[in-house]
Amino acid sequence: MHVLIVDDDPMVAESCRRILGTEAIRVTVAGNAAEAKAALASDDSFDLMLTDIKMPKSDGFQLVEMVRKKHPDLRILIMTGYLTPETTRRGRTIGAYGFVEKPFTPDELIAAVHNARK
Amino acid sequence: MFYSIRSKLMISFLGVSLLVGAVSLIVGGQLIYDSVVSEVSNRVRQDLNVARLLYDKKGEDIRKALETFSMGNDVESSLFMEEESPIKERLEQVADRLGLDFAGIVRPDRSVICRVGSHPAPGNTPPTENSAVIAALKQKKPVAGTILLEASALRAESPDLVRRARMETTPPVKSAFPAAEGETAGLGIAAAVPVMHSGTVKGVVYGGILINRETTIVDTIAETVFQNEEYQGRSVGTATIFLKDFRVATTVRRQDGERAVGTVASEEVVRRVLEDGEKWIDRAIVVDDWYITAYEPILDIFGQRVGMLYVGILEAQYADVRRTALMVFTGITLAGVGVALLVGWLLSDRIVRPINRLIQASVNVSEGNLSPDIGPVSKSDFGVLQKKFQEMMTALQQREERQKEESETRLIQSQKQASVGRLAAGVAHEINNPLTAVLTYTHLTLRRNDLPETVRADLENVSIQTERVRKIVKGLLDFARQTRPETETIHLNELVEDCVRLMENQALVRGVSLEFSGKADLPEVTVDRNQIQSVIINMMINALDATQADGSITVSTDMSLSESPGVEISVADTGCGIAATDMERLFDPFFTTKEVGKGTGLGLSVSAGIIERHGGSITVRSTVGAGSIFTVWLPVQNNASMTPVPAGKREQ
Numbered sequence: 001m002h003v004l005i006v007d008d009d010p011m012v013a014e015s016c017r018r019i020l021g022t023e024a025i026r027v028t029v030a031g032n033a034a035e036a037k038a039a040l041a042s043d044d045s046f047d048l049m050l051t052d053i054k055m056p057k058s059d060g061f062q063l064v065e066m067v068r069k070k071h072p073d074l075r076i077l078i079m080t081g082y083l084t085p086e087t088t089r090r091g092r093t094i095g096a097y098g099f100v101e102k103p104f105t106p107d108e109l110i111a112a113v114h115n116a117r118k
Numbered sequence: 119m120f121y122s123i124r125s126k127l128m129i130s131f132l133g134v135s136l137l138v139g140a141v142s143l144i145v146g147g148q149l150i151y152d153s154v155v156s157e158v159s160n161r162v163r164q165d166l167n168v169a170r171l172l173y174d175k176k177g178e179d180i181r182k183a184l185e186t187f188s189m190g191n192d193v194e195s196s197l198f199m200e201e202e203s204p205i206k207e208r209l210e211q212v213a214d215r216l217g218l219d220f221a222g223i224v225r226p227d228r229s230v231i232c233r234v235g236s237h238p239a240p241g242n243t244p245p246t247e248n249s250a251v252i253a254a255l256k257q258k259k260p261v262a263g264t265i266l267l268e269a270s271a272l273r274a275e276s277p278d279l280v281r282r283a284r285m286e287t288t289p290p291v292k293s294a295f296p297a298a299e300g301e302t303a304g305l306g307i308a309a310a311v312p313v314m315h316s317g318t319v320k321g322v323v324y325g326g327i328l329i330n331r332e333t334t335i336v337d338t339i340a341e342t343v344f345q346n347e348e349y350q351g352r353s354v355g356t357a358t359i360f361l362k363d364f365r366v367a368t369t370v371r372r373q374d375g376e377r378a379v380g381t382v383a384s385e386e387v388v389r390r391v392l393e394d395g396e397k398w399i400d401r402a403i404v405v406d407d408w409y410i411t412a413y414e415p416i417l418d419i420f421g422q423r424v425g426m427l428y429v430g431i432l433e434a435q436y437a438d439v440r441r442t443a444l445m446v447f448t449g450i451t452l453a454g455v456g457v458a459l460l461v462g463w464l465l466s467d468r469i470v471r472p473i474n475r476l477i478q479a480s481v482n483v484s485e486g487n488l489s490p491d492i493g494p495v496s497k498s499d500f501g502v503l504q505k506k507f508q509e510m511m512t513a514l515q516q517r518e519e520r521q522k523e524e525s526e527t528r529l530i531q532s533q534k535q536a537s538v539g540r541l542a543a544g545v546a547h548e549i550n551n552p553l554t555a556v557l558t559y560t561h562l563t564l565r566r567n568d569l570p571e572t573v574r575a576d577l578e579n580v581s582i583q584t585e586r587v588r589k590i591v592k593g594l595l596d597f598a599r600q601t602r603p604e605t606e607t608i609h610l611n612e613l614v615e616d617c618v619r620l621m622e623n624q625a626l627v628r629g630v631s632l633e634f635s636g637k638a639d640l641p642e643v644t645v646d647r648n649q650i651q652s653v654i655i656n657m658m659i660n661a662l663d664a665t666q667a668d669g670s671i672t673v674s675t676d677m678s679l680s681e682s683p684g685v686e687i688s689v690a691d692t693g694c695g696i697a698a699t700d701m702e703r704l705f706d707p708f709f710t711t712k713e714v715g716k717g718t719g720l721g722l723s724v725s726a727g728i729i730e731r732h733g734g735s736i737t738v739r740s741t742v743g744a745g746s747i748f749t750v751w752l753p754v755q756n757n758a759s760m761t762p763v764p765a766g767k768r769e770q
Contacts, residue, residue, distance in 0.1 A: 015558035081550025103553035
């Protein structure tokens with residue numbers, strides 16, 4: 001399994017990498033939308049993308065919309081520290097598979113990733 | 119307009135005064151008139167008696183004079199002479215003195231010895247038919263009184279008398295009149311004195327007055343009785359002597375000023391007086407005017423009813439008295455009506471003015487002026503209304519001030535919440551990233567099996583405290599979130615019962631009894647189920663935290679009657695209560711009285727925000743040491759989308 005983590009906070013990205021590493025999941029980290037797009041373009045082995053919303057330049061919603069067009073089969077989980085009903089509604093509208101609320105424990109993240117994979 | 123107090127009052131006053139006035143007018147007028155008529159009738163009755171005395175005196179005067187005359191020696195001697203003697207001269211003197219119309223001396227066979235006045239020679243004169251003479255001869259003593267002189271008798275006395283007695287009837291009448299066509303009988307007052315010698319009648323001296331057209335008797339009566347009293351140029355009192363029903367001597371004047379001789383009495387009077395022989399004292403038309411009259415029959419010397427004696431008083435002056443009285447009464451009534459209208463107007467003004475002022479004051483109040491001028495407070499019972507109105511105004515002013523204060527407080531509160539919310543959202547968002555890292559590394563490290571126990575214990579503390587931070591941040595975000603309610607129509611009792619069930623175990627653990635009493639038949643409410651549930655649960659958690667073991671918490675629902683239609687949810691505990699100083703900060707974010715780590719201080723402020731967005735309110739009553747009651751009021755016809763959310767809270 002290959003998961004793309006998109007977050008501008010390196011500590012969050014690293015945390016994800018470490019947690020998923022314990023489950024033998026391959027992780028690629030992107031620090032912003034541009035990097036994420038580049039990674040997706042160069043590698044088609046991704047099963048899942050986990051993306052933050054609040055990022056400089058292009059935010060998570062725009063990224064999700066773009067990725068949904070280019071890679072319709074890729075499942076996307078949105079990670080956010082501020083999950084509101086509006087966020088949920090908008091995320092579902094643009095095709096996000098699910099949501100992970102920060103902060104999370106390793107178990108919570110692993111459960112969410114496995115759930116999205118099924 | 120007719121329904122106004124003023125018109126009712128004035129119509130009542132007017133009606134009463136008119137009624138009283140009309141009654142007194144009719145009754146009073148009639149009473150006065152009746153008493154006047156009765157008074158006048160009495161006077162007329164007395165006047166008639168006086169007239170009768172005067173009338174009778176005339177006959178007596180003649181009798182006395184003739185008696186005196188007959189005592190002279192020359193009278194007796196003359197009875198035996200064939201020719202006229204100086205006796206005639208003396209008889210003429212007596213006749214002149216008494217104003218006799220006829221007089222004479224006759225023999226017992228009624229052949230005439232001498233007569234006064236123009237007449238044929240004694241030898242050729244017919245014997246007298248004078249009934250007085252006949253009566254005197256028969257009775258052998260002097261007689262005096264009324265006699266009926268038929269035309270032949272008159273002619274026998276003197277042809278002049280026939281002319282004088284004759285009169286045209288106006289209108290021509292056929293009365294029971296003992297006269298030939300074109301002739302008229304006469305009524306006379308006469309006396310006859312027999313001249314006696316050795317017990318036998320040797321002759322009779324007689325004399326009398328023809329009443330027809332005679333004026334002295336009736337004028338004497340009128341002068342004596344009425345003293346020529348006049349009213350509007352007319353004699354007030356009148357006197358008349360009737361021959362049968364026929365006026366032969368009278369002071370009553372026709373319209374042309376002539377004496378109304380030759381006219382007749384009314385049938386009614388004739389029937390009563392002449393036929394029945396009774397007196398008549400009543401109103402009657404005399405010639406052409408109303409008089410208050412008295413009639414009585416005149417009997418001749420034989421006791422036959424031959425005429426009537428009449429006196430009457432002109433009614434006009436008494437009718438005028440009545441008219442004047444009626445006019446005075448009318449004037450009084452009109453004045454009374456005027457006074458009634460004036461009093462009615464003033465009274466209604468007194469009543470209506472404060473009412474109008476109150477109406478004006480009500481208009482002022484509806485325009486926003488809560489201290490309108492209602493004028494001086496009346497001392498009457500209307501003053502009670504004015505005082506109540508003033509009290510109402512005071513209460514309204516106080517309420518408005520309170521509402522103003524409350525809304526100001528609410529505004530400050532919501533502004534505070536909004537700014538705190540924005541701050542919290544920003545901070546929490548940023549804290550979540552490092553928290554993720556801390557949680558991740560702590561948990562991952564704890565998975566290692568080679569950790570010394572002391573390190574593991576420390577790491578577990580790190581984990582627990584991080585969870586605490588996570589909760590605080592989550593609370594902050596909940597507070598900042600302040601989402602719009604997603605409403606559905608629900609039964610409030612069901613929702614509250616769910617909440618109670620959720621909390622039952624916790625209450626059991628803490629040894630606190632938890633009871634729910636739901637009011638039956640509550641109306642449905644339109645609310646965001648999740649948000650209201652979180653509010654109720656938050657209130658129950660607070661109550662549990664404040665209550666010691668063995669305490670109790672009572673959750674109840676009820677209809678609200680205080681404000682507009684609504685329902686109330688109350689959570690009452692027997693806990694420690696809330697200090698007065700804490701009361702005003704109760705709904706401030708981050709204000710908590712709980713121990714460190716037990717509460718975020720956001721629960722009540724979040725709850726208040728939710729209730730506010732539902733258009734409801736949340737209130738607290740508390741007694742330190744006895745417990746607190748939190749009450750949430752929700753409107754029944756809730757339209758959450760219509761409820762304005764204070765600026766700043768829409769941002770999330």
